[in-house]
Amino acid sequence: MATTEEKTKVYIKNMVCDRCIMAVHKTIEDMGLKPVEVKLGSATIEGTINEDQRQELREKLQAIGFELLDDQRQRTIEQIRTAIIELVQYNNNNTPINLSAYLSKKLGQDYSSLSKLFSEYASKTIERYYMEMRIERVKELLTYGELTLSQIALKLNYSSTAYLSSQFKSVTGMTPSQFKKMQGDKRRKLDEI
Numbered sequence: 001m002a003t004t005e006e007k008t009k010v011y012i013k014n015m016v017c018d019r020c021i022m023a024v025h026k027t028i029e030d031m032g033l034k035p036v037e038v039k040l041g042s043a044t045i046e047g048t049i050n051e052d053q054r055q056e057l058r059e060k061l062q063a064i065g066f067e068l069l070d071d072q073r074q075r076t077i078e079q080i081r082t083a084i085i086e087l088v089q090y091n092n093n094n095t096p097i098n099l100s101a102y103l104s105k106k107l108g109q110d111y112s113s114l115s116k117l118f119s120e121y122a123s124k125t126i127e128r129y130y131m132e133m134r135i136e137r138v139k140e141l142l143t144y145g146e147l148t149l150s151q152i153a154l155k156l157n158y159s160s161t162a163y164l165s166s167q168f169k170s171v172t173g174m175t176p177s178q179f180k181k182m183q184g185d186k187r188r189k190l191d192e193i
Contacts, residue, residue: 008045011075013067015040027060041082077121088133135171142180149176
């Protein structure tokens with residue numbers, strides 16, 4: 001009869017990209033632990049980890065800009081952030097998404113309770129966070145210069161180029177054209193939004 005191997009799941013704040021996943025994976029391996037799965041916002045480790053290992057992991061993650069989350073509310077907030085990052089950064093199927101339905105399904109919780117919790121602890125609404133993440137993605141795509149504003153609007157499921165431009169100006173204080181003409185680093189780090 002097969003036995004089920006125990007696994008430990010840890011929740012990690014500030015994971016925003018594939019490089020974050022690789023850094024956390026390497027950190028876990030360097031500790032002599034076996035990562036089963038590492039994804040944005042969490043890692044599953046083979047077996048159980050004791051309190052000393054948890055503290056060491058906490059310190060090693062902190063040294064590279066991450067935070068081990070123990071509080072359930074913080075975990076939920078980070079899961080919301082992670083779900084939105086995945087939606088904005090990796091959803092390229094051009095299908096309009098109902099944000100509240102998406103988050104409710106993804107997290108298995110009622111949207112109104114998610115929204116209330118997020119607003120209390122993040123000092124902004126989920127909708128505002130989503131809008132800011134989308135604008136950062138627009139900035140990224142504008143910086144690359146490979147797509148027109150119309151193509152970006154389509155890619156990120158904006159109803160129109162005019163709506164994208166209006167939202168862009170409300171968040172950044174400038175039009176997309178003005179942004180493109182600027183020099184230097186113009187984007188915000190995703191973990192600082």
